Amino acid sequence: MNVLEWMRRAAEMIAAEAERLSRLDAAIGDGDHGHNLDRGFAAAVEALPENATPGRALVLAGRAIVSRTGGVSGPLYGMAVRRAGKELGDATEVDAARLGAALRAALGCVQELGEAEEGEKTMVDALAPAVAAYEQALAAGGDLAACARAAADAAERGAQATVPMQARKGRASYLGRRSIGHLDPGAVSTALLIRALADVASEDA
Numbered sequence: 357m358n359v360l361e362w363m364r365r366a367a368e369m370i371a372a373e374a375e376r377l378s379r380l381d382a383a384i385g386d387g388d389h390g391h392n393l394d395r396g397f398a399a400a401v402e403a404l405p406e407n408a409t410p411g412r413a414l415v416l417a418g419r420a421i422v423s424r425t426g427g428v429s430g431p432l433y434g435m436a437v438r439r440a441g442k443e444l445g446d447a448t449e450v451d452a453a454r455l456g457a458a459l460r461a462a463l464g465c466v467q468e469l470g471e472a473e474e475g476e477k478t479m480v481d482a483l484a485p486a487v488a489a490y491e492q493a494l495a496a497g498g499d500l501a502a503c504a505r506a507a508a509d510a511a512e513r514g515a516q517a518t519v520p521m522q523a524r525k526g527r528a529s530y531l532g533r534r535s536i537g538h539l540d541p542g543a544v545s546t547a548l549l550i551r552a553l554a555d556v557a558s559e560d561a
Contacts, residue, residue, distance in 0.1 A: 357450035357500055358560055359410040363417050363437075366552035367397035373548060380541040384528040389429060389541040396425025396433065410450045414441025414458075428526065429542070432466055432479065433549075439465035452500035456490050459507070463487045476524035477535060479542035486511035486550045501557040508547070508554035515543035 370377070370393050377390025400417035408416065418438025422430045443461035444454055463483050472478040474485075489510035493503040516539070523535035 357410070357455055357557055359413055359444075359450060360404050360406070361560075362553050362556045363397070363400050363404060363413070365556050366549050367394075367401045369548045369552050370394050370397050370545060373545075377541050377545055380539050380544060383538045384523060384531055384535050385541065386427065386527060388427060389545065392426040392429050393433065393545055396421040396430060399424035400437070409444070409446055409448055411441045411444030411447060414438065414444065417441070428470075432469055432542075433545075435469060436462040436465045436483075450500075452494055452498070452503055455500060456487075456494050456503065459487045459490055470525060472525045475521060477518045477521040477528060477540045477543075478523075478525050479540070479546040481518050481521070481540065482511040482514040482543040482546040482550070485514040486546075501554075501560070504550075504554040504557040508551040511543075511547040511550040515539065515547040518543045 374390035374394040381389035399420040403420035418434045422434030440458035440462040443458040486507040490507040493506040518540035523529045
């Protein structure tokens with residue numbers, strides 16, 4: 357699994373969807389989610405060293421995301437990527453089991469920092485089902501590409517499922533019931549990140 361290409365693909369997809377993500381955020385938040393993430397992931401790509409191990413590359417990418425992404429998104433996305441990198445350690449190759457452990461570590465990081473659970477209309481509503489689907493596919497004998505595709509499909513379903521939810525965390529929670537009926541931008545951008553992973557994994561297979 358080429359994690360450098362994953363970060364590059366994620367940056368491309370977020371850049372392409374930046375306006376939409378910010379529009380989604382404008383409905384229930386500050387309206388800057390897409391542009392903030394675009395800036396952060398562009399910085400992550402610039403920080404990627406070609407000769408680093410996968411884990412080290414993600415640690416450096418995560419650090420760049422934290423430093424260049426505004427709002428609460430920087431720590432959440434950046435530290436999650438960094439935690440995934442730390443989970444990979446010094447391994448020179450990323451196999452299906454290692455990637456699953458890294459995704460689980462990223463989810464744990466997001467839940468620790470954001471103190472969020474599924475059903476609260478946050479990025480966790482995309483990331484948690486993605487990790488669960490990945491692990492289920494892995495347990496069933498799936499290879500990395502199949503596991504990543506399962507995760508991406510689950511993340512997209514999870515993001516869509518935030519529409520009828522009332523926000524319980526973050527700025528959107530201030531709206532109370534008025535937050536119902538809107539996609540959560542963090543869940544949508546998380547689904548993009550996992551879809552980028554699946555696309556790269558499929559190409560590598």
